[in-house]
Structures are given as C-alpha cells and as structure tokens.
Amino acid sequence: MTLPPRSVALLTNPTAGKGRGARYGVAASAVLREAGVSVRALVGRDADEALDLARDAVADGVDALVVCGGDGLVNLALQVVAGTGLPLGVIPAGTGNDVARYVDLPRNDPAAAARRVVAGVTRTLDLARTQGRWFATVMAAGFDAVVNERANTMRWPRGQMRYNLATLAELPAFAPRPYVLDLDGREVRLDATLVAVGNGPSFGGGLRITEGAVLDDGLLDVVVIKPLTRRQLVRTYPKLFAGTHTTHPAYEHHRVRTVTVAAPGIVGYADGERFAPLPLTIECVPGALILLS
CATH class of the missing domain: 2.60.200.40 (Tumour Suppressor Smad4)
Structure with a gap:
C-alpha cells in the first residue's frame, strides 16, 4: 500500500546513537520539508514527556508519526500507534536498530530513510503485547x-x-x-x-x-x-x-x-x-x- 503523508509528527531522541539522533533528526526534517511534508518537530526531556508529546500530536491529527532514534524510541511510538491504523515511520539513529533491519531501512543515511517516509509505501506487521504494552x-x-x-x-x-x-x-x-x-x-x-x-x-x-x-x-x-x-x-x-x-x-x-x-x-x-x-x-x-x- 502507498500512503504519501502530507503531515507528520517527527519525534527525535537527540541523545540516541551518541548524538546521531540530533544530527539525523535535522537531516530528516530537511528532506521531509523539501518534499512538501508539514513537520511538527517533537523532543521530549524524558520518555514520559516524549510519550505525551507524541500522543498529543497524533490526537491533533497528522498523517504519520515518525521517530528518529533507536528501538527504544520505536517502542515508545508503538504505544501510540499500535492498532490505530496510523502509519509509523522510522529514521534509524540508535545502536541496535533492529526494527530498521527487519525491513531494510537505511541505518546510516537519514536522508534516504526520510525519503522512504515521503514515498509513503507501507507494510502491515504483527506486534506482540503483554500487560497492555506492545x-x-x-x-x-x-x-x-x-x-x-x-x-x-x-x-x-x-x-x-x-x-x-x-x-x-x-x-x-x-x-x-x-x-x-x-x-x-x-x-x-x-x-x-x-x-x-x-x-x-x-x-x-x-x-x-x-x-x-x-x-x-x-x-x-x-x-x-x-x-x-x-x-x-x-x-x-x-x-x-x-x-x-x-x-x-x-x-x-x-x-x-x-x-x-x-x-x-x-x-x-x-x-x-x-x-x-x-x-x-x-x-x-x-x-x-x-x-x-
């Protein structure tokens, strides 16, 4: 399925990957904006604030939630988008980046990863859930x-x-x-x-x-x-x-x-x-x- 987003919330962990998160977030945002995508930039002071920011942005209405960080930030985003039908985009910037490995997202090229978001090609995946967490x-x-x-x-x-x-x-x-x-x-x-x-x-x-x-x-x-x-x-x-x-x-x-x-x-x-x-x-x-x- 192809669903090119017109607006996204971009949640960045600036400390991910020993500082790659901050750099990759800037690079990804530039690519998204150049493609005409409206970007709502989010940076939380801690995980709880990041989760609140993501939930508020999604409630306000965006076409996708995009995270720039590692698997921990992806996990946080899952708690917002899982089961909702709202697409999740990933700009890999962490140490492990296993979710990105699963679908062969570029792990060292934030501009290329952002272009995947712009293209809007989606894949539907299973998730695991325990005690209400995904x-x-x-x-x-x-x-x-x-x-x-x-x-x-x-x-x-x-x-x-x-x-x-x-x-x-x-x-x-x-x-x-x-x-x-x-x-x-x-x-x-x-x-x-x-x-x-x-x-x-x-x-x-x-x-x-x-x-x-x-x-x-x-x-x-x-x-x-x-x-x-x-x-x-x-x-x-x-x-x-x-x-x-x-x-x-x-x-x-x-x-x-x-x-x-x-x-x-x-x-x-x-x-x-x-x-x-x-x-x-x-x-x-x-x-x-x-x-x-």
Whole structure:
C-alpha cells in the first residue's frame, strides 16, 4: 500500500546513537520539508514527556508519526500507534536498530530513510503485547535479561560495551533456571539458560536469537536454550549474529499465538526496554502496525 503523508509528527531522541539522533533528526526534517511534508518537530526531556508529546500530536491529527532514534524510541511510538491504523515511520539513529533491519531501512543515511517516509509505501506487521504494552522485536527472558538488568544500573560506559561488561559481571553467578512455559495451552516445565519470545528474528543490534521469525505470520517464535556451562555459553554467543545457534543440541523452538513465561528472579526486556518481572503472558496481535518502509 502507498500512503504519501502530507503531515507528520517527527519525534527525535537527540541523545540516541551518541548524538546521531540530533544530527539525523535535522537531516530528516530537511528532506521531509523539501518534499512538501508539514513537520511538527517533537523532543521530549524524558520518555514520559516524549510519550505525551507524541500522543498529543497524533490526537491533533497528522498523517504519520515518525521517530528518529533507536528501538527504544520505536517502542515508545508503538504505544501510540499500535492498532490505530496510523502509519509509523522510522529514521534509524540508535545502536541496535533492529526494527530498521527487519525491513531494510537505511541505518546510516537519514536522508534516504526520510525519503522512504515521503514515498509513503507501507507494510502491515504483527506486534506482540503483554500487560497492555506492545513490542516489535524480542522479549528477553533469560540470561540476556539478567544482563540487561545489571547494565541498567551502570552509568559507564555507554553503548554496547556496557552490555559486554555487564555480561562479564554476571557470568560468575550464572546458572540455568527452572521455567514453566504455557505454549498455546500446553504446559512445559524445564531448566533453561535462556528463553526468548520473538515477534521478529533479532534484538540487540542483530543478535538473531529467534532466527526464522516472520513479521506477518500471526505467530510468536519461542526459543529455549537449555542448560549450558559458562564456557558453552561464551562459545555459543557469537553464533547468534549469524543465526547458526539453531543447530546446537540445547536449542529448542516453538511457534505459538500466545505464551506465558514464568521463572524466578527474571525481569523481561523487550525492544531493549524494561517491561516487568516474570511471569508474563505474551500474545501476537496480527496486523497491529502499519510501517512506512
């Protein structure tokens, strides 16, 4: 479908990507305005204000909401546009940019990404929802979530290195945990290193944990990595970037419409954002997002 927008709200996170957000927002705005698109520029002082600004702009009437930032800002925008039929545009400016990877948006060229918005070509995608919150990529609910939780307490360094250091800090205490999964009504009890629930195939900047996930099939991909030793975990990690971990004996994969994940001491993270402690019930909502792509 093609829906060229005449007016957009452009929500920018100026600190995304170590300052790329600010630069990319200016470049994208220039392209949009040159194309005759009316641009309402929005910058929030924090996530709560950004969410309020986006909601107000959409309520006032625009043809699309466009975000310039990373997957965290995309997640914020989903809470505004999911299920409404209002298109979402993305100018990738973050560290991971997995949503942009899904639809092959230019990740280092804000002008090219803005021209995709101007073209107005849309794609309808599924989203995942839990406790009234939406996400587009992957819900981390295992060792990766524990690493995220520690990284959130660290003020230094920024970017990927913070997660690398958090991983090293968590490894000494690493141990598989007992999980209870409800897979479309079928209960499974097992010990696991990691459980991930994917709407899309990757998170964390291209870690293809839920390799094979399809964005418009009406299903979630639930990946279980059964118990690994610390050494096995470290050796398996690089395979996630290529999606070749799927051949590991500890790998298990399910496709479901709804899943409940329960385990002690785990806080779920999705689109890089902190959601809530397990247990969480996650459902696929087909066609919930219209993405300008």
